Amino acid sequence: AQTVTQSQPEMSVQEAETVTLSCTYDTSENNYYLFWYKQPPSRQMILVIRQEAYKQQNATENRFSVNFQKAAKSFSLKISDSQLGDTAMYFCGSEKLVFGKGTKLTVNP
Amino acid sequence: NAGVMQNPRHLVRRRGQEARLRCSPMKGHSHVYWYRQLPEEGLKFMVYLQKENIIDESGMPKERFSAEFPKEGPSILRIQQVVRGDSAAYFCASSPRTSGRVNEQFFGPGTRLTVL
Numbered sequence: 001a002q003t004v005t006q007s008q009p010e011m012s013v014q015e016a017e018t019v020t021l022s023c024t025y026d027t028s029e030n031n032y033y034l035f036w037y038k039q040p041p042s043r044q045m046i047l048v049i050r051q052e053a054y055k056q057q058n059a060t061e062n063r064f065s066v067n068f069q070k071a072a073k074s075f076s077l078k079i080s081d082s083q084l085g086d087t088a089m090y091f092c093g094s095e096k097l098v099f100g101k102g103t104k105l106t107v108n109p
Numbered sequence: 110n111a112g113v114m115q116n117p118r119h120l121v122r123r124r125g126q127e128a129r130l131r132c133s134p135m136k137g138h139s140h141v142y143w144y145r146q147l148p149e150e151g152l153k154f155m156v157y158l159q160k161e162n163i164i165d166e167s168g169m170p171k172e173r174f175s176a177e178f179p180k181e182g183p184s185i186l187r188i189q190q191v192v193r194g195d196s197a198a199y200f201c202a203s204s205p206r207t208s209g210r211v212n213e214q215f216f217g218p219g220t221r222l223t224v225l
Contacts, residue, residue, distance in 0.1 A: 043198060043221075044216065044219070045152075050213055098154065102150075
């Protein structure tokens with residue numbers, strides 16, 4: 001069975017700085033997808049970024065990028081130029097419908 | 110294209126009553142997933158359905174909980190004889206499954222169930 005672990009329950013960052021959220025996973029699959037979702041105070045779940053395991057290139061979406069280390073089974077999310085609107089819970093998830101417990105990110109002005 | 114819709118957004122029930130949560134997937138999506146989020150915790154998968162078919166219910170409690178996704182109409186998550194521990198946010202997601210793989214899921218706004 002797949003497992004997803006987020007080891008940072010809470011993090012904070014100053015506005016305009018960069019922050020990295022960690023995620024590790026365990027799977028026996030060779031090809032798979034990984035996702036980062038954002039859940040702001042509104043409770044809506046919003047897809048931030050997706051990575052396909054067979055692609056060596058790290059996925060990037062504007063200020064969001066991932067550091068995907070397939071051998072190490074690590075899938076961290078980097079947020080550059082943090083904005084106040086980035087304050088949210090961030091969940092790392094796999095296509096096998098498994099999510100981590102989340103990291104609460106607070107961006108301070 | 111409207112997103113995933115869930116109703117009601119807030120539901121209050123007394124212990125022993127039934128709760129019915131509805132989810133309308135995005136247009137063109139034939140796969141629906143239900144998750145539960147307890148306070149201060151992450152998402153827990155409950156059930157994955159295709160129209161008229163339950164694909165995976167490994168996350169569903171064995172008793173009191175059931176789900177369906179009929180040919181016509183929304184998907185329904187039904188909780189019978191609710192208890193205080195059922196109080197949580199219930200999220201529905203839908204996806205357009207392609208090539209046999211689970212694609213990204215589009216989440217609804219959730220239904221917050223409070224059991225008094």
